[in-house]
């Protein structure tokens with residue numbers, strides 16, 4: 045099958061034209077470029093919309109390999125992590141362009157399965173696939189997705205608005221994806237079958253679009269980020285962008301039971317996965333202190349998790365961790381310990397996490 049027949053095989057007839065038109069698509073796949081209208085009505089916004097744009101890339105042997113991800117999972121996750129960046133702005137995802145570079149080891153049917161995953165995610169989050177690019181590649185598969193979204197003009201949630209007195213939160217448990225990756229890389233099939241939620245967290249992350257919208261609508265959210273590189277790295281980004289110091293209470297971090305159980309079996313301190321693992325695609329950010337309880341109630345009413353994990357303080361930009369007694373000394377995180385005997389101690393945590401150009405954890 046040649047390049048053009050392959051593209052049609054992967055994409056044609058997947059999303060009804062009418063459904064795409066509802067998302068403002070005037071011209072989708074099939075011309076030199078896509079053409080989009082972005083009036084508020086196409087995205088259900090009441091005010092004039094601003095357009096939100098993001099791109100993220102996944103590379104074989106960096107983000108996935110044949111042991112960790114099925115072809116469908118690669119497509120699903122490539123779109124999901126982009127949708128997560130749109131969610132992290134408080135926006136509604138609308139469109140995606142998919143660029144893919146394919147080595148000979150992937151035949152058209154493998155890529156068709158990858159597109160099954162892309163379209164499964166697209167349907168779940170209401171994203172119209174409107175174009176892309178296809179090339180051959182010498183050895184490894186690369187997939188790069190560009191997404192658009194819409195948000196009420198002037199209201200996008202940035203990393204830079206955290207202020208002393210705000211509450212620091214996460215919208216879901218952390219460390220599950222890293223535990224799932226460890227399982228896929230180190231455990232046998234029998235053991236893996238007992239931890240299907242951890243494996244699903246790694247292969248099929250669930251971007252927090254509804255949570256992002258709730259946070260925007262609350263009017264109380266002062267900063268927001270999604271967690272791709274690990275909580276420590278993401279909250280550091282908020283601290284730096286906002287010029288504040290953040291304090292995380294270790295005891296308040298939401299720990300999934302299966303993650304903790306597998307960490308114990310694997311001999312890994314769970315805090316390492318929770319702080320430095322990454323790829324959970326939960327949202328982390330800050331809300332004004334006086335509104336935290338109300339925001340939590342709003343999340344509860346929607347059946348969504350919301351955990352206050354700390355607070356914003358004055359001081360040099362940085363992140364502190366208030367250690368729970370049991371956690372102290374178990375993790376490999378480093379930092380200067382403070383506080384006296386008998387009291388819980390606070391350490392500074394490094395801006396460490398997944399970093400493509402660092403030798404640590406990479």
Ligand SMILES: Nc1ncnc2c1ncn2[C@@H]1O[C@H](COP(=O)(O)OP(=O)(O)OP(=O)(O)O)[C@@H](O)[C@H]1O
Nearest residue numbers: 097098099100101125129132269270271272273398
């Ligand atoms: N090669 C590049 N050229 C221009 N801007 C870039 C490039 N790479 C990243 N950026 C920009 O840098 C900022 C941070 O990008 P980054 O990829 O770290 O964010 P993210 O997508 O939230 O994180 P992750 O890639 O871990 O999911 C964004 O504004 C992004 O557009």
Ligand SMILES: Cc1ncc(C[n+]2csc(CCOP(=O)(O)O)c2C)c(N)n1
Nearest residue numbers: 105106107108109272273321322323398
């Ligand atoms: C086979 C394999 N080895 C390691 C990892 C871990 N990993 C890769 S990229 C990344 C951060 C997010 O990427 P980005 O910053 O590019 O969005 C993480 C935690 C994996 N997923 N698969």
Ligand SMILES: [Mg+2]
Nearest residue numbers: 099100101129
């Ligand atoms: Mg990125």
Ligand SMILES: [Mg+2]
Nearest residue numbers: 129132270272
């Ligand atoms: Mg992001």
Ligand SMILES: [Mg+2]
Nearest residue numbers: 100125129272
């Ligand atoms: Mg991203």
